[in-house]
Amino acid sequence: xxxxxxxxGIDDGPFTFGQQTSIxxxxxxxxxxxxECILCNTITIDGTDATEICLDMIQHSRYKKQLKAILLDGxxxxxxxxxxxxxxxxxxxxxxxxxxxxxxxFTKIEDVLKKHFVDWKDRLTLIKKGTLHKILTKHxxxxxxxxxxxxxxxxxxxxxxxxxxxxxxxxxxxxxxxxGITQGESYGKA
Amino acid sequence: xxxxxxxxGIDDGPFTFGQQTSIxxxxxxxxxxxxECILCNTITIDGTDATEICLDMIQHSRYKKQLKAILLDGxxxxxxxxxxxxxxxxxxxxxxxxxxxxxxxFTKIEDVLKKHFVDWKDRLTLIKKGTLHKILTKHxxxxxxxxxxxxxxxxxxxxxxxxxxxxxxxxxxxxxxxxGITQGESYGKA
Numbered sequence: 001x002x003x004x005x006x007x008x009g010i011d012d013g014p015f016t017f018g019q020q021t022s023i024x025x026x027x028x029x030x031x032x033x034x035x036e037c038i039l040c041n042t043i044t045i046d047g048t049d050a051t052e053i054c055l056d057m058i059q060h061s062r063y064k065k066q067l068k069a070i071l072l073d074g075x076x077x078x079x080x081x082x083x084x085x086x087x088x089x090x091x092x093x094x095x096x097x098x099x100x101x102x103x104x105x106f107t108k109i110e111d112v113l114k115k116h117f118v119d120w121k122d123r124l125t126l127i128k129k130g131t132l133h134k135i136l137t138k139h140x141x142x143x144x145x146x147x148x149x150x151x152x153x154x155x156x157x158x159x160x161x162x163x164x165x166x167x168x169x170x171x172x173x174x175x176x177x178x179x180g181i182t183q184g185e186s187y188g189k190a
Numbered sequence: 191x192x193x194x195x196x197x198x199g200i201d202d203g204p205f206t207f208g209q210q211t212s213i214x215x216x217x218x219x220x221x222x223x224x225x226e227c228i229l230c231n232t233i234t235i236d237g238t239d240a241t242e243i244c245l246d247m248i249q250h251s252r253y254k255k256q257l258k259a260i261l262l263d264g265x266x267x268x269x270x271x272x273x274x275x276x277x278x279x280x281x282x283x284x285x286x287x288x289x290x291x292x293x294x295x296f297t298k299i300e301d302v303l304k305k306h307f308v309d310w311k312d313r314l315t316l317i318k319k320g321t322l323h324k325i326l327t328k329h330x331x332x333x334x335x336x337x338x339x340x341x342x343x344x345x346x347x348x349x350x351x352x353x354x355x356x357x358x359x360x361x362x363x364x365x366x367x368x369x370g371i372t373q374g375e376s377y378g379k380a
Contacts, residue, residue, distance in 0.1 A: 025370075033223070034353060035363055038370025061375060163224060173225055177367055180215075180228025185251060 001156045004030045005068040008039075008061070008094075009170025010054060012077040013178035015045055022078045025178040026057045028067070032161035032169035037063055038177065043078035046116070050081040051088060058092050069149065069157050071171045072098040075127050080113060082126040085147050095148030097157065101166060103143050104132070137166045191346045194220045195258040198229075198251070198284075199360025200244060202267040203368035205235055212268045215368040216247045218257070222351035222359035227253055228367065233268035236306070240271040241278060248282050259339065259347050261361045262288040265317050270303060272316040275337050285338030287347065291356060293333050294322070327356045 006028060013023040026039030039057045043050060054077075058064055075098050076082050085096045106128060113120035130145040135155055146154045161168035167175075180186030196218060203213040216229030229247045233240060244267075248254055265288050266272050275286045296318060303310035320335040325345055336344045351358035357365075370376030 035225075035366065038366045038376040040371045040374055176225065176228050177371075181230045181367075181371060184230055186228040 001153070001160065002031075003160050004034075005157070005160075006030055006036070006063060006066045007069050007071060007157065007161055007168070007170045008058065008063070008067050009071040009073075009168065009172075009174040010057065010077070011073045011171060011174035011178050012043060013182035015078070015182070019045055021045060023178050023181055024053055024057070024077055025174045025181070026061070027170045027174040027177065028061065028063045029161070029170045029173070032163050035173065037061065043081055045081070046079040047081045048119075050077045050083040053077070054083055054088055055091055058088070058094065064092070064094075067094050069095045069097060069154075071157075071161075071168055072096065073171055073175065074098055074100045074104070075145070080117065080123055082123050084126055085130065085145065089147040093148070095153070096146065097149070097154045098145045099158070099168070099171065100143050101140065103134075137162070139166050142166050191343070191350060192221075193350050194224075195347070195350075196220055196226070196253060196256045197259050197261060197347065197351055197358070197360045198248065198253070198257050199261040199263075199358065199362075199364040200247065200267070201263045201361055201364035201368050202233060203372035205268070205372070209235055211235060213368050213371055214243055214247070214267055215364045215371070216251070217360045217364040217367065218251065218253045219351070219360045219363070222353050225363065227251065233271055235271070236269040237271045238309075240267045240273040243267070244273055244278055245281055248278070248284065254282070254284075257284050259285045259287060259344075261347075261351075261358055262286065263361055263365065264288055264290045264294070265335070270307065270313055272313050274316055275320065275335065279337040283338070285343070286336065287339070287344050288335045289348070289358070289361065290333050291330065293324075327352070329356050332356050 009027045015022045021042045024041045024043045028037040029035050041053050043053050089096050113123050133144050135142050176186040199217045205212045211232045214231045214233045218227035219225050231243050233243050279286050303313050323334050325332050366376040
């Protein structure tokens with residue numbers, strides 16, 4: 001796989017109780033080395049617009065046709081605003097990888113969802129959708145779900161776009177920007 | 191000079207007529223390769239708080255003590271909100287480089303300032319302060335002013351932190367972020 005492939009990483013900003021919306025940042029990079037474009041949008045906290053917002057960011061970007069994969073920090077943005085990665089893949093035909101450092105604890109997630117959401121079953125079904133793969137790295141393992149590419153292709157993409165730690169650069173930088181914009185100074189993820 | 195020195199690049203977002211403030215982004219990088227931190231603040235358009243805002247960003251950053259140089263996109267932020275780089279150097283003891291691709295046209299600047307500002311003389315004096323150096327690059331030349339370091343040190347810093355084109359990465363990325371946050375999608379500088 002070419003080292004210079006274009007990747008889009010999407011992550012949201014931190015938020016506090018009572019906040020209605022959160023910032024969502026998209027970072028287009030060539031591999032893990034060269035930053036080409038920043039996208040910005042807002043998302044409803046605990047809303048149901050995550051899929052739509054991601055689609056909007058991708059569809060309206062001038063890099064859309066060159067993107068080889070989309071990287072997401074887990075299956076949700078803005079709290080429990082769940083992303084349907086199958087829909088995104090179907091509508092864009094761009095392969096998707098969701099990646100987390102911690103193995104999702106579905107029992108805990110179910111408890112929280114039941115407490116706060118009338119539509120908890122729909123959200124849980126969407127969060128649980130797809131197979132979780134454990135990927136070994138030089139450091140700790142990461143957990144991914146994929147759509148539109150093979151596990152080994154996803155592994156290659158994660159490897160070529162990670163500089164330090166276990167988080168690919170487009171995701172790490174999207175996190176730093178979203179956190180810096182929201183709080184004045186960013187706090188990392190590595 | 192070490193390739194991994196910490197640099198801070200500061201740039202502002204675009205704005206339209208009638209807007210009161212603009213976003214200012216700080217990007218802390220190791221050389222031109224590894225992004226470590228994002229800082230964010232706002233500035234009054236055509237105000238007089240540019241020096242204070244830059245100082246505030248630097249003084250409050252946890253990377254302050256490790257910064258080897260500050261890079262600014264010219265002598266102003268938020269329209270004609272002029273930065274006093276001597277004050278910033280005196281108060282922080284961190285070397286500063288202002289860098290532009292176009293040679294400043296002081297006659298034009300004077301005309302604009304006279305039209306719009308009662309304190310045009312003060313602003314013009316500040317903009318003209320310091321010696322302008324023409325630096326040759328592989329592509330077009332750039333124009334810099336420096337404080338706290340030699341021309342050859344400044345040249346080294348520009349060289350080690352530039353990947354493509356003539357703009358050092360901390361400045362190029364600060365511009366992309368400020369522009370992306372303001373407009374939804376960034377438009378570049380290379």
